[in-house]
Amino acid sequence: MxxxxxxxxxxxxxxxxxxxxxxxxxxxxxxxxxxxxxxxxxxxxxxxxxxxxxxxxxxxxxxxxxxxxxxxxxxxxxxxxxxxxxxxxxxxxxxxxxxxxxxxxxxQPSKTAPARKAAAKAETTDTVTAAPAEKPAKKTETKAKADAPAAEGFKDDVKLIGGVGPALEKKLAGLGITSLRQIAEFDADEIARVDAELNFKGRIEREEWVAQAKDLIAGKPPRAKADQDKK
Structure with missing residues (x-):
């Protein structure tokens, strides 16, 4: 032709x-x-x-x-x-x-793609398949930390963190965050994810949510109440 x-x-x-x-x-x-x-x-x-x-x-x-x-x-x-x-x-x-x-x-076309392309794709597939093997260990470790004993009379309520009210509680629940234990185990990746999803602009680290959650689990009073007592 x-x-x-x-x-x-x-x-x-x-x-x-x-x-x-x-x-x-x-x-x-x-x-x-x-x-x-x-x-x-x-x-x-x-x-x-x-x-x-x-x-x-x-x-x-x-x-x-x-x-x-x-x-x-x-x-x-x-x-x-x-x-x-x-x-x-x-x-x-x-x-x-x-x-x-x-x-x-x-x-059909007589010419096909070079063999190196097929080999590269196969190698990529193997890498992607093997990668998820490490994830369960991380989840198990997080669960073990979350099972640490809490102080007597501890109330697991995210609204005890300063600045968190019913509206914000609902937004956090939409991201699967419903307990202080989860917040206490936040790592840098999780903080960045929540920060981006809720447009916090660094609020979690600025207001020390992780430290607040750990203090509450240990039996310390909410920071808002502690500040009022000091006044």
Missing amino acids: NFAVIKTGGKQYKVAANDVLKIEKLEAEAGDIVTFDQVLMVGTGADVTVGAPLVEGALVAAELVETKKQRTVIIFKKNRRHNYRRRNGHRQLLTTVRITEILTGGA
Whole structure:
């Protein structure tokens, strides 16, 4: 086949073997073989086959060369006599491909992705599968700490922490945090997670929630009450 018309990324392209073109970003890596099954037309010289809307059994194969951002396009808006000016830039991600084959009759590409790609993917899969093995140990350790004995008459109520009321108690419960024991076992990752979810902006560390929870579990009075007694 001398040429084909393909559709990808909402646009149509007329291509031939060894053509290099830039198209909308594809989820693939450099060296991969990508195929386009939306073939609208194929032809050899004057012999042209037009699809309705696609040519049945036609396929265009290409090798992905690279995906990168293009040059910056400046968008500038201005309204006269309104002191309105806005300047923005945009860099579009485009994928460069080299057409390798134009196939018809249900034929498949003769060229496949390099073996190194398959090996890399297999290695990644093994790593991801093996990683979660360490998680149960961390959960067991946390549970063991949470089972530490508390002072006599200890009341496990998150509202005893300074500044925590019914509304905030409900938000914490939505994140699965319902006890002082859980707060006492917060690590840096958990503090960051709760801080981000509730937009606290460092409140947990600033108000020493972990230290307050540990003090309450040990039988000390709430800090708000202690401050009142001092006054």
